[in-house]
Amino acid sequence: MGFSTRLTLIVITLVLVFIAASMALAVVSYNTALTDLRAANAEAARLFLINQAEQIAISRSRSLAKNLINHVYFWRLDQVRNLLETEQSTPTTRYVYLLDKSGRIVADGARSVAKLGKPMKDERILKSLSGGPTKSWMDADTLHVVSPIKLNKKLLGVVVTGITLKEIKAKIAVSRTYMGWISDNSKYLFFSGLLAMTAALALISVILTILVSRTTTQPIRKLAEVTRAIGEGQYDTSSLPKRKDELGDLANALRDAAEHRKEAEGQLLAAKDAAESASRLKSQFLMTVSHELRTPLHPIIGFSETLAANMNQMEEEKVIEALNIINTSGHQLNGIVNDVLDLARFEAGQIDMTPSTIRVSGVLSDLSDQLRYLMRKTGNEFVTSCADDVDKIITDEVKLKHILANLIDNAAKFTDNGKIELRAFRQLDAVVFEVEDNGMGIDPTKLEIIFEPFVQVNASYNRDQYGSGLGLAIVKRYCELLGGSVSAASAVSQGACFTVRIPDKPEIAEA
Structure with a gap:
């Protein structure tokens, strides 16, 4: 199983687990909220129906009390009983009494003779005899309403009505049933929508996972290919x-x-x-x-x-x-x-330097005497010249003579019956020595390597003019030790000119 497949399966599994957990949480939350809402709605409906029944009962009780004022005042009991019987005949009325100011029953809507003349012992009814407003309260099955009967603010008695709650409870039961149906229907719609949304999310997650997997694994494959190519030298x-x-x-x-x-x-x-x-x-x-x-x-x-x-x-x-x-x-x-x-x-760093003040013209004269036999042997004319402004210089005399002697010897090797010149002149803060010949010259492309050890412009060694290949390398190192430099200019068959620059007040380099 490839990395891409494993990555896809892992991501899809994680997404599905997340969706399942989210669904479970949503279901639990929805059920809890729906149950609470259902209970709240049922309670609200119950309170509404009870309050509505209470308002109707109070209104009927007050209306009855108002109709009884004249009959009670003139004590027309037949009319009082007729009104009470009419109220008693209402299906929701459980009882209706007329009490005098002392709290005794003087009329009963059910025409119960046994209750006539008996005092009411209910404290809530007795408190109404003080002439307060209409009062109501409920017990398990009955809504009780007490309304005072007054004429010119004078209490004549009270009418007590008991309203059955059976019909109200039936309505409350119907309301709860309806709320349950709405709740179940809402739950069905919610779960259907949640299931459809979950399926859509799962499908989208699978598609996105595959796309992301491809965009991730393709660069990784390319990295692996390039890594293998690098290992193979590409x-x-x-x-x-x-x-x-x-x-x-x-x-x-x-x-x-x-x-x-x-x-x-x-x-x-x-x-x-x-x-x-x-x-x-x-x-x-x-x-x-x-x-x-x-x-x-x-x-x-x-x-x-x-x-x-x-x-x-x-x-x-x-x-x-x-x-x-x-x-x-x-x-x-x-x-x-x-x-x-x-x-x-040089390689071992054991070259000793002995700086001293020397006369440049004396160095040129010594070299002329030293190399006279070499010039006679090669048939070359050797000429030296020293500018008037060049007098003394502080440097290592032996090393300077070695540098110039090597350059002159090198010029003599490549010049037959020609002319070799050694010139000394001042240039800024340095004394410049030039060794120029009109010999066979050097290929300009080889000028960069002629100062390297063991290098010869012509590697053959069957002619007298070719040496060990060390002379110019030693010249360069001596020049650097004296704080100066050496360079060459030449062309084939046009001779060569080597230029040595030695500082007038050099910082002698350590060997």
């Missing part, structure tokens, strides 16, 4: 629902998760590519360094063996030439070893 989340509810929050969270995972995978791939590239560069570096180490070692070993075996037979000029070659090769080998050691010290 990060398209455009099909996720865009809602402003909890499902919308879940969809947004899934979008963020997909984006983060996509970025993480991209970073992992980039890291993998970088690691593979670094591995290739290091492998290439090992081959290059091996070649570079062998290049100076071969003449050192070869000429050393030649001198050892034939020095006595060799001309002095040949011996000096061989020694110069050994010396040059030794310096070349020492430079390669120093580059490797410098890079290792």
